[in-house]
Amino acid sequence: MKRIEARVPAGISSFFAICDTDSSGKPLQDPLKIGAIGGGFKVLPPVKTAVEVEEADKTSIRIYVNGKPEEASTSLRVAEKIFSRIKENFNVTVYHEISEPIGAGFGTSGAGALSLAVALSRAVGLNITLLEAAQIAHVAEVEAKTGLGTVGGLLSPASCVITRKPGAPGIGLVDGITVESEVTLIAVYFGPILTKHVLTDPSVRKRVNSIGWSTLHSILKNPSLECFLSKSMEFARESGFLTPEVERVVEFLRGKKGVIGYAQNMLGNCLHIVVEKNRSEDLIYLLKEKFKKAKVLELKPTTLTVELK
Amino acid sequence: MKRIEARVPAGISSFFAICDTDSSGKPLQDPLKIGAIGGGFKVLPPVKTAVEVEEADKTSIRIYVNGKPEEASTSLRVAEKIFSRIKENFNVTVYHEISEPIGAGFGTSGAGALSLAVALSRAVGLNITLLEAAQIAHVAEVEAKTGLGTVGGLLSPASCVITRKPGAPGIGLVDGITVESEVTLIAVYFGPILTKHVLTDPSVRKRVNSIGWSTLHSILKNPSLECFLSKSMEFARESGFLTPEVERVVEFLRGKKGVIGYAQNMLGNCLHIVVEKNRSEDLIYLLKEKFKKAKVLELKPTTLTVELK
Structure with a gap:
């Protein structure tokens, strides 16, 4: 069994605008282009995600949030996207440990998705860059409708984040104070x-x-x-x-x-x-x-x- | 007297390509577009820069590197660019504290320039974002010919940095492992x-x-x-x-x-x-x-x- 743990700061959102249409108001189709502008704070304690993987005949995934089994649709999508890029099968157990309140503007689903993308890709031997892992997390968030600009913001070099241009990490532009x-x-x-x-x-x-x-x-x-x-x-x-x-x-x-x-x-x-x-x-x-x-x-x-x- | 200290990791360069011409081979004129691709590591101990400022009739600047007075052309350019954006005059003393060897691929001039841009702008009350401060540092490095892609790399969200597209922070694209x-x-x-x-x-x-x-x-x-x-x-x-x-x-x-x-x-x-x-x-x-x-x-x-x- 292999175990990898990744830690990502939580991300408080202070203001935002939804950016899911083009300049003519038509809905964007590409989830990498969908996003948000806005601002907030990267803070500790971090969201911790531990991943345990074992080779198996068929891939299975179980997700726990603070010790309780959960559906965790964003995390499930992250895992599916990673498994679509490898041939091997694994039994996977994911343990999200989250100190901040969930679903209250602390970016916990984005931080959970990013930490999972980094830890799981590493655990199953899929070599991708941090931006590639972050794009997987971003698309999972957009599809599961749990967030739009959180993942990009978490990669800001500043602790007070300003997202100036929307889109996935590597496409949007994050700045800060x-x-x-x-x-x-x-x-x-x-x-x-x-x-x-x-x-x-x-x-x-x-x-x-x-x-x-x-x-x-x-x-x-x-x-x-x-x-x-x-x-x-x-x-x-x-x-x-x-x-x-x-x-x-x-x-x-x-x-x-x-x-x-x-x-x-x-x-x-x-x-x-x-x-x-x-x-x-x-x-x-x-x-x-x-x-x-x-x-x-x-x-x-x-x-x-x-x-x- | 006001004192502000900023700390920025040092940045080891492992490989690079110089990007100072356009696709036809013509030299680029805009220092924000000049840069490098490549990769390396963000490491601690950090480069520490303390800035002491006092209002004065005429602006003056003294720079010390590890206790010794130095010309420090990159730092001087950073200071000039910041002073060109404000009306007030200050006596400024800059103390760079650098643990890594200087001039040997540890990115110390880039880290010094970035930490100075952040600390000095804050000390003199010039409100700019982190990317704006980093662009000042990037341009100073390009002009002083002490570095091309270091400052952007220091803003990578990863510790093993990969600069995929050249240019100043906010223009180039940094990724990592x-x-x-x-x-x-x-x-x-x-x-x-x-x-x-x-x-x-x-x-x-x-x-x-x-x-x-x-x-x-x-x-x-x-x-x-x-x-x-x-x-x-x-x-x-x-x-x-x-x-x-x-x-x-x-x-x-x-x-x-x-x-x-x-x-x-x-x-x-x-x-x-x-x-x-x-x-x-x-x-x-x-x-x-x-x-x-x-x-x-x-x-x-x-x-x-x-x-x-």
Whole structure:
């Protein structure tokens, strides 16, 4: 039996625009061209994916997420794409270990897909580059409708990610803002948001996309961390994604020392706050006291990409 | 006084082709389009650049490399490009701290330029993205003739870098191979090579470039670490860069356990060896015993990019 583990940072989304049509509005067919523009943060703890493989007569795959068996449609697609490129058969067991909340704008499915593509291709002896593995993960996400621009963003050289042009890794263009090691990130999480119906409504999509692109342009005119966060927060407000719970946290933060800025997770009922490291302990204490129903997490911005064990 | 420190991995080059002409052979004028294809490794310890700035009536800049005042033409160009974009004047002191040998294919000038561009722009309040800072560093390297593809490679999401398309960051295309944390890198350094005259000779350039591109194509057909290293070593041999000292180390390594592969630094009288971590201590001991005139360094492959302090 062979075991390979890959670790990929989680990826918080702060704003976005969906890019799945061409300039005339016609739906794009090539999943490598479909994507998103937007921005967010690469953070630790990472999503860890361990893969165990054994040669077999027929390929089989079992997937566990935090110890529980799951269908995990994105991961299943990643595996299928890798198996379509080799002749051998394997029994595969995948163990995703995810610290951040799932389905709440932490990019866990994208990070899971990328770590799986890297670990599984290595485990079965399929030699592909990191961008090729990332393209497999990107297409799996697009097809399974779990994400659009996450995988590309996770390959950004910066911890505060800006995706300037949409598309799969190697096709889109990722940029970012360097973040000083003296700051850290706190997430205050109240739960997921049911937004799939919102994002399929054409008029809502159009409005959100227009706000998303103008957010990108404003940030690129003045690419500082403070501007990134305040424009992303405006995006949440104007797009209508801002939730009452997140708004209460924003009010609570007013005047708190050391807070550099904050934005709502896209899409999750969750606020991510960038704060000076020496103030984070106190702020976490206060947030836990005040918002007892929330999960309060400390996350570390990182410029790491994929680590293989 | 404001002080900002940025850390960027060093970048070993294993093979390359110079890309400074268009398809018809005409010299490219735009330094953002000039570049190189090739491959190598991002490694720690990083190049550290601390910048101290104070407002002044007239801008002045002093540069120290490992404590000694230096002209540092690439760094000077980076600073000039940043000052051309702001109105204020500053007294600037730059402290580059470099562990790897300088001028021997460790990408120290590229890493120095990138860390300076990030730290100085931040220190003087010029808000630019990481790619914009990296483009400043790239152009400074091209103009000062200290490097062509290093800065882009340092932004690769992988630790084993493959630059597939030349050009500045955001224009070229960097890819790579993920490297398992169980391996490490040893460099055996005998000194720099005087190669500038070789690289300006048109017939030598043509031959080196042809071998460089075919090395890239061979690696992309089978992108494993082993293939990357053996094809890079072939590049050193066929291009004529292989030195007698490096060849002696290669002979010495024959049959040594845990050695995954090796290649010669481009351009330096230095061999970099990828080795299983649990064998590295013994191998370093043996190499130091055998090659008393060499400097033997252990380096850590990394996927980190820029860190700001």
